[in-house]
Amino acid sequence: MLEVKNLLVFYENALAINDLSLRVEKGQMVGVIGSNSAGKTTLMNTLSGLIIDMKIKEERKGGERITIMGEVIFNGEEITHLEPYDRAKKGMALCRERHPIFPESDVLENLKIAGYLIKRSELKERIDFVFSLFPALVGLKHRRAGFLSGGEQQMLAIGMALMIQPILLLLDEPLLGLSPAIQIKLVDAIKNIQKEMGITTVISEQFARPILPMIDYGYIIENGMLTLTGSGKELMGNPEVRAAYFGV
Amino acid sequence: MLQGTLIYGFVNSVILALIALGFNLTFGISGVANFAYGALYIFSAYTAWMLLTWLKINYLISIVIAVLLTSLLGGLIYKFILLRVRGMPISEVIASFGIGLSILEFFRFLGFVGSEYTLPVFIDGSVSIGETYIDIQRLLIVVIGIALVSILYLFTHYTKTGLAFRGMAQEERTALILGINSDKMATFSLAIGSGLAGVAAITILPLGQVAIEGGYSALLNALAVCIVGGLGSTGGILVASVLIGYAQTFTATYIGSHWMMIVSLIAILVILIIKPSGLFGKQKELEERI
Numbered sequence: 001m002l003e004v005k006n007l008l009v010f011y012e013n014a015l016a017i018n019d020l021s022l023r024v025e026k027g028q029m030v031g032v033i034g035s036n037s038a039g040k041t042t043l044m045n046t047l048s049g050l051i052i053d054m055k056i057k058e059e060r061k062g063g064e065r066i067t068i069m070g071e072v073i074f075n076g077e078e079i080t081h082l083e084p085y086d087r088a089k090k091g092m093a094l095c096r097e098r099h100p101i102f103p104e105s106d107v108l109e110n111l112k113i114a115g116y117l118i119k120r121s122e123l124k125e126r127i128d129f130v131f132s133l134f135p136a137l138v139g140l141k142h143r144r145a146g147f148l149s150g151g152e153q154q155m156l157a158i159g160m161a162l163m164i165q166p167i168l169l170l171l172d173e174p175l176l177g178l179s180p181a182i183q184i185k186l187v188d189a190i191k192n193i194q195k196e197m198g199i200t201t202v203i204s205e206q207f208a209r210p211i212l213p214m215i216d217y218g219y220i221i222e223n224g225m226l227t228l229t230g231s232g233k234e235l236m237g238n239p240e241v242r243a244a245y246f247g248v
Numbered sequence: 249m250l251q252g253t254l255i256y257g258f259v260n261s262v263i264l265a266l267i268a269l270g271f272n273l274t275f276g277i278s279g280v281a282n283f284a285y286g287a288l289y290i291f292s293a294y295t296a297w298m299l300l301t302w303l304k305i306n307y308l309i310s311i312v313i314a315v316l317l318t319s320l321l322g323g324l325i326y327k328f329i330l331l332r333v334r335g336m337p338i339s340e341v342i343a344s345f346g347i348g349l350s351i352l353e354f355f356r357f358l359g360f361v362g363s364e365y366t367l368p369v370f371i372d373g374s375v376s377i378g379e380t381y382i383d384i385q386r387l388l389i390v391v392i393g394i395a396l397v398s399i400l401y402l403f404t405h406y407t408k409t410g411l412a413f414r415g416m417a418q419e420e421r422t423a424l425i426l427g428i429n430s431d432k433m434a435t436f437s438l439a440i441g442s443g444l445a446g447v448a449a450i451t452i453l454p455l456g457q458v459a460i461e462g463g464y465s466a467l468l469n470a471l472a473v474c475i476v477g478g479l480g481s482t483g484g485i486l487v488a489s490v491l492i493g494y495a496q497t498f499t500a501t502y503i504g505s506h507w508m509m510i511v512s513l514i515a516i517l518v519i520l521i522i523k524p525s526g527l528f529g530k531q532k533e534l535e536e537r538i
Contacts, residue, residue, distance in 0.1 A: 048425055061336045088427035096425070102418040109405075113415035116408060117427040164427060 001026045001200050002047070002168060007070035009042050009051065009224070016042040018224040019070075024168070024202055024217075029194050031215035031232065032204040033245065039224035040204035041097055044172040047072060047202065048094035049084035074168070089117060093166035097173040099153035103146030107137055107156055110145050114160035130159035133189065151182035155189065162193070169193070171203040175210065183210055190214070208245035212236045252380040253501045259386045261493025262393035263452055267466050268473035268485045269396060270444030276480035277413045278434035280330055280340050282322075284348035285445055286467030291351055292318040292446030293458040297365055307368060315446040322442020326435045334434070352463045365458040367450065385454055392451050396444070397486070413437060417480065465509060472512035476519045478529020487527060491515070 002024040009017035017039050024030045034040050045051040046068065055066040072080045079087060084094075102110050111130055115123045131138045134155040140148060145156060154174055161169060174190065175183045187210045194201050194214075205211045212218060218235045220228040228238065235241050271285045282288075292314045299310035325347055333339035369385040376382075404410035415423040416433050424430055445466075453462065472492055477484030492515050496508045519526060 050421060050425060053421070053424055053430075057335055060332060060334065083429070084424045085427045085429045088425055094425045096422065100419060100422040100425075102415050102422065104418050105414060109411070109414070113411045113423070114426050116412050116415075120408065160422075160426065 001075060002202070003071075003073040004043075004047070005071040005073070007043075007046065007072070008068070009039075009046055010065075010067040012065050016224050017046065020221065020224065020226055022219050022226070022229075024200060026200055027198050028216040029201045029203065029214060031211050031218040032202065032221060033206070033208045033211065033218055033235075033241075034204070034221040035206055035244075037223075038206075038221045040206070040221065041172055042224070043221070044094060044096075044170050044202075044204055048092060048170055049079070049082055049087040050094065050096075052081060052083055088164055091165070091167035092170065093161040093164050093168070094170040095157050095161040095172065095174060097176055099150060099157050101145040101148075101153050101156050101160065104144060106142050106144055107148070108141045110156055110160055111163055114163035117164050126163055126165070130162055133162070133193065134159055149182075150177050151179070151186065154178065154182075154186060158186075158189070158193070162199075166199060169199045169201045171201065173205055174203065175205060175207050183207070187211075187214065208235075208241065212241075249501070251378050253497055255377055255380050255382060256386075256501075257494040257497035258490075259382070259390060260497045261490045262390045264469055264473050264493045264496075265486055265489035266389065266393045266396065266448040266451060267445075268470045268477075268489065269400065269482075270441035270448065271470040272474050272477075272480065272482060272485050273400065273444065274437050274441030275474065276482070277417045277437035278326070278334070280326070280334065280434070280438065281337070281344070281479075282330075282438065282441060283341055283345035283467065284322075284325060284351065285344075285441070285470055286463035286465070287348035287351035288318050288322055288442045289445040289449045289466040290355065290458065290460060290463035291321060293367060293449040293453045293462070294355060294360060294365070296450055297367060297458055300367075311450050314450065315443050318446035319439040319443035322445075323435050323439035325442075326438035330438070331431060331434070348463070348467070352460050356460050360458075360460065363457055366456075367454045367458060369454040389451050389455075392447070396447065397482075400482070409433075409436065468509065469512055472516050475526055476515050478526030481526070481528040484526055484528030488515075 004020060004022045007017050007020045008015070020043065032040055032043060042051070051066060051068060055068065058064045058066055068080065071078055074090060074092065102113060105113065111127045112123065115126055118126060136152060137155055137159065140152060145153065148156065158174065171190065174186060178186065190203065191214050193199060203211060212232045212235055215232040217231055218229065219226055220235065220241065228235065228241065230238065271282060274280055274282050295317055296310045296314035299305045299313055300307055329343055329347060330340060333343050370388055371384045374381050374383040375387070404414055412423065412428045412433055416428060416430050420430050473485050473488045476492060477488030492512060495515065496511045499507045499511050
């Protein structure tokens with residue numbers, strides 16, 4: 001479904017992604033694990049096309065030069081230079097790090113805005129579906145999203161990504177800044193989404209412990225480079241991974 | 249006299265809100281402070297005048313064409329000029345002010361100077377409210393102003409494009425990954441904002457005459473209302489319109505009408521000293537944009 005071939009991303013002369021290749025098959029849950037500044041967000045922005053928008057805007061104002069080389073192929077189509085809104089139309093949804101919601105709108109309006117690409121007649125059904133996945137949001141539907149807790153905002157952000165009926169869901173550090181109890185709830189919700197809806201999912205995280213058990217395949221990246229790959233089980237059993245991420 | 253001042257103060261408040269609506273909408277959504285706004289306001293009035301006087305087209309049709317052309321011009325200005333400098337506030341201001349100056353001074357070059365440039369009122373006559381006589385055009389301004397604010401509210405809260413506007417105004421990158429094309433939406437917002445400037449001009453200018461200087465004062469009034477109310481805040485501009493509208497009317501009544509414009513300038517200065525972000529605005533936005 002998704003293939004990345006020899007991807008290189010530069011911010012000016014700094015190499016953020018270094019010759020990275022990966023594959024995601026339909027229906028899989030794939031993890032991208034790495035520490036801070038490993039290049040996870042740059043990779044997710046490149047997959048979703050957000051980096052193309054950043055590049056255009058930086059070029060317009062003569063700011064930072066962003067260079068992207070290599071190929072991103074989605075469902076057999078080369079999309080490396082496609083804008084993010086066009087990738088969303090093709091069924092690719094990114095849930096950015098740090099709860100990307102519309103803070104001044106209430107929960108319901110956030111979901112309505114997120115339903116921009118779907119037909120008006122499907123909107124209510126889709127919103128009901130999101131509320132069925134995240135029942136905690138039902139009682140908060142008229143609360144301003146900026147006033148929600150971190151966990152609630154993350155649920156809303158994932159719900160918003162699901163509004164576009166994605167066939168590929170990209171989750172960028174969904175557990176960042178959440179308490180362990182909320183992390184467990186959210187991991188269950190993500191597993192549930194993947195199991196019930198069969199949406200192909202790529203999840204990037206620095207917390208390997210909750211992620212590795214649920215992924216089909218994983219890529220460990222450091223300094224923008226792939227250092228290890230393998231199934232979730234294989235990676236969990238790898239002594240280097242255990243030392244680096246589990247502290248054992 | 250007080251009753252009359254209160255009534256005319258209210259009408260003046262609606263006039264200011266009408267003038268500022270389009271400027272505020274564009275800024276709120278695209279983040280562009282469109283300093284060509286006053287020129288678009290006058291462009292619409294002159295276009296309606298030319299269609300009506302030279303081409304003898306029906307007044308209502310002339311108005312519709314003038315507003316549509318103003319919208320189109322606003323959209324084109326964004327698409328071909330402002331888009332290239334978007335995100336660079338100083339360049340946006342310089343570019344849009346330059347475009348505005350060019351449009352206004354082009355009309356002067358073409359000879360659109362003098363007192364013959366007037367637009368007819370929609371309905372002639374006046375009515376009395378208590379002891380105060382007020383012409384029907386002013387009452388229509390109030391009706392149109394209230395209708396426009398209501399339509400804008402419904403548009404931004406209940407239509408797909410309006411909701412996309414709201415999303416983009418809050419978090420552009422999130423909007424982008426949800427399938428909303430931010431450049432397209434910004435172009436729409438410039439077009440709609442310019443169209444609103446056109447509606448304001450055609451509703452307000454039948455009270456006086458169409459003059460190039462009107463473009464400069466419309467821009468100044470729009471800026472005063474938006475800065476006092478808080479850039480991008482619709483509630484803020486309604487409150488600011490009432491404050492400045494009444495302040496102007498009381499000044500004109502009790503001091504002298506030539507002091508009216510000074511009120512807008514003083515309002516800008518006072519709010520920048522007391523609360524630079526405006527009554528309902530955000531400090532960050534003001535720091536970035538002004």
